[in-house]
Amino acid sequence: MEGEQEDMKKLVAMAFCSSLLMVGCGDSKQTISQSEEKVQQEIKKEEAIASANLEIENSGSNVWKDSIDTVWVNSAAVYKNTGDVPVEIGESQMNYMAKDGSILGTSTMIYSVPKVVQPGETAIIGEATMLDGETTVNNYDKTTYNFNFNPTEDGPNLMEVSMVKGIAGEYDYSVTGLVKNPTTEQQEDVRLAAILYDETGMVLGALTGSVDVGLAPNGEAGFELSYPPLPEDIESKVKEIEVKSYGFKW
Numbered sequence: 001m002e003g004e005q006e007d008m009k010k011l012v013a014m015a016f017c018s019s020l021l022m023v024g025c026g027d028s029k030q031t032i033s034q035s036e037e038k039v040q041q042e043i044k045k046e047e048a049i050a051s052a053n054l055e056i057e058n059s060g061s062n063v064w065k066d067s068i069d070t071v072w073v074n075s076a077a078v079y080k081n082t083g084d085v086p087v088e089i090g091e092s093q094m095n096y097m098a099k100d101g102s103i104l105g106t107s108t109m110i111y112s113v114p115k116v117v118q119p120g121e122t123a124i125i126g127e128a129t130m131l132d133g134e135t136t137v138n139n140y141d142k143t144t145y146n147f148n149f150n151p152t153e154d155g156p157n158l159m160e161v162s163m164v165k166g167i168a169g170e171y172d173y174s175v176t177g178l179v180k181n182p183t184t185e186q187q188e189d190v191r192l193a194a195i196l197y198d199e200t201g202m203v204l205g206a207l208t209g210s211v212d213v214g215l216a217p218n219g220e221a222g223f224e225l226s227y228p229p230l231p232e233d234i235e236s237k238v239k240e241i242e243v244k245s246y247g248f249k250w
Helices: 001-051
Strands: 055-065 071-081 089-098 103-110 123-129 140-149 161-170 174-178 191-195 203-210 220-225 240-247
Touching: 001 140, 055 140, 071 089, 071 103, 071 140, 071 191, 089 123, 103 123, 103 203, 123 191, 123 203, 161 191, 161 240, 174 191, 174 203, 174 240, 191 220, 203 220
Parallel strands: 055 203, 071 203
Antiparallel strands: 055 071, 071 123, 089 103, 089 140, 161 174, 174 220, 191 203, 191 240
16 A cells, blocks of 8 residues: 555656646747747847938028028928838938038927838928028028938828918918818827929928817818028029928827
8 A cells, every 4th residue: 555655656746747847848938939039020120220211302491681681591301211111200400501611500309291201202391590690691501411210110190281372471481271181080280391492493491380270080271381481582483382291199
């Protein structure tokens, strides 16, 4: 009887050890699987970064002196996604360069419209500023751009724009039109940008703004863009206006 009990104890112990071994193997396999998945994710991330690219397709500026002899510059650029994956554009900085290579001024925290750009698509940035000091119109040479971008899986959330028209006021120039929300979601923050071209396709500057209230699904609203400033004679030079709009989300 004692021998049988000892044999039974040995069998139970062996079964217990076997179960521990199987659990251990299962945990090991799970750990290996998770590690492989993490490696694959990192590979995909690196591939996306390598496939992402954003370039300036077109840019231009207008520099002028207003009625109280303040020197202004309005600069704008078109970013184009020349990569293979969607990208999210971060902040841009504009550097206003003098002919001797010195800096006449800078503008920071400039955001593109739209923020997310699909491969082959474009975004607009624009800003204007006063140039301080002993600056004259003839001192200005060009505007350079510093910007960053990252691959993303988000969509651009584009709005539809129609009835675009440029209007010259007594003291300013504005772009008006209609913007429509083609999505099935309420858009609380609708942003717009208009870039202006002359008859040769050269960029003259840009205007930016937003819709005062949100847009319901399939909702439509009028817009008027009149900021930042442009020279009073800009209307005679404008031959084409391109407007982009999107619903911004945090």
